[in-house]
Amino acid sequence: AGCSWGYGPKNGPDHWHELGFPIAKEGTRQSPIEIKNAEAKFDQNLKPLNLSYDPTSSKSICNTGTTVQVDFDDCTDRSVLTGGPLCGKYRLRQLHFHWGACDTHGSEHVIDGKTFAGELHLVHWNAEKYCEFNEALKAPDGLAVIAVLLKVCEANQALQKIVCSLECLKSKGAKTDFKDFSACSLLPSCLQYWTYPGSLTTPPLCECVIWLVLKEPISVGADQLANFRKLEFGPCEPMQNNYRPPQASKCREIRKNFE
Numbered sequence: 001a002g003c004s005w006g007y008g009p010k011n012g013p014d015h016w017h018e019l020g021f022p023i024a025k026e027g028t029r030q031s032p033i034e035i036k037n038a039e040a041k042f043d044q045n046l047k048p049l050n051l052s053y054d055p056t057s058s059k060s061i062c063n064t065g066t067t068v069q070v071d072f073d074d075c076t077d078r079s080v081l082t083g084g085p086l087c088g089k090y091r092l093r094q095l096h097f098h099w100g101a102c103d104t105h106g107s108e109h110v111i112d113g114k115t116f117a118g119e120l121h122l123v124h125w126n127a128e129k130y131c132e133f134n135e136a137l138k139a140p141d142g143l144a145v146i147a148v149l150l151k152v153c154e155a156n157q158a159l160q161k162i163v164c165s166l167e168c169l170k171s172k173g174a175k176t177d178f179k180d181f182s183a184c185s186l187l188p189s190c191l192q193y194w195t196y197p198g199s200l201t202t203p204p205l206c207e208c209v210i211w212l213v214l215k216e217p218i219s220v221g222a223d224q225l226a227n228f229r230k231l232e233f234g235p236c237e238p239m240q241n242n243y244r245p246p247q248a249s250k251c252r253e254i255r256k257n258f259e
């Protein structure tokens with residue numbers, strides 16, 4: 001079954017196409033991409049994002065072996081995203097992070113040539129149109145992921161609950177209860193965004209994501225981010241640089257809801 005994918009020199013993004021995910025090379029809407037603001041088209045028909053998250057829907061937090069992830073109860077419409085370019089109601093399933101070995105890089109999306117220290121992804125799926133998540137993965141409008149860029153400056157109080165739980169999540173597969181977490185507390189005050197059709201940024205790289213990249217980053221403290229790097233991919237392998245670099249835009253249109 002070959003070696004499983006990761007972010008190392010032998011199983012990282014440049015190898016994913018030969019590890020069972022040919023779409024990595026052959027896909028037409030792969031993510032992330034570089035966003036050039038001047039080339040993004042303002043679309044007045046784009047609605048504001050409408051988030052309604054129930055803090056009691058958070059369940060657990062785990063080290064998946066490639067990221068740290070908070071899972072939510074997505075069996076009913078407890079935490080949903082509507083509006084923006086979306087048709088229908090998208091249920092929040094999980095949130096997770098990507099980050100670098102140092103504060104100069106680690107984000108997946110690159111904005112006008114600028115990389116950020118990390119990126120938060122809030123993963124939603126179209127529960128109005130599809131019966132389950134794995135079905136939504138096969139549809140061009142199956143998922144909606146909100147991407148929030150992380151910039152290193154003052155510490156972020158809303159992140160602290162996640163940072164505090166990291167010490168018991170060091171090893172791959174570690175998992176613990178994570179109740180009453182307010183996902184919307186992680187969002188910046190301004191929800192202006194760029195949007196484009198893309199994919200999961202990790203295998204299986206399904207081309208099922210409507211991306212919503214927020215223009216305003218959130219802050220993260222240098223020591224908060226240092227705690228993320230104490231997690232491990234595997235024994236003695238610090239979890240860092242778990243990001244995919246920008247992929248070919250292949251003449252996709254990027255729209256924005258701000259001028």
Ligand SMILES: NS(=O)(=O)c1c(F)c(F)c(-n2cc(CC3CCCCC3)nn2)c(F)c1F
Nearest residue numbers: 121123137143145199200201202203204209
């Ligand atoms: N970076 S991203 O693009 O925001 C992003 C996502 F949007 C995801 F949905 C996943 N994802 C992966 C699985 C496992 C499934 C395991 C069985 C096969 C399908 C995937 N569940 N969610 C993911 F890993 C990820 F990185």
Ligand SMILES: [Zn+2]
Nearest residue numbers: 096098121201
């Ligand atoms: Zn992600």
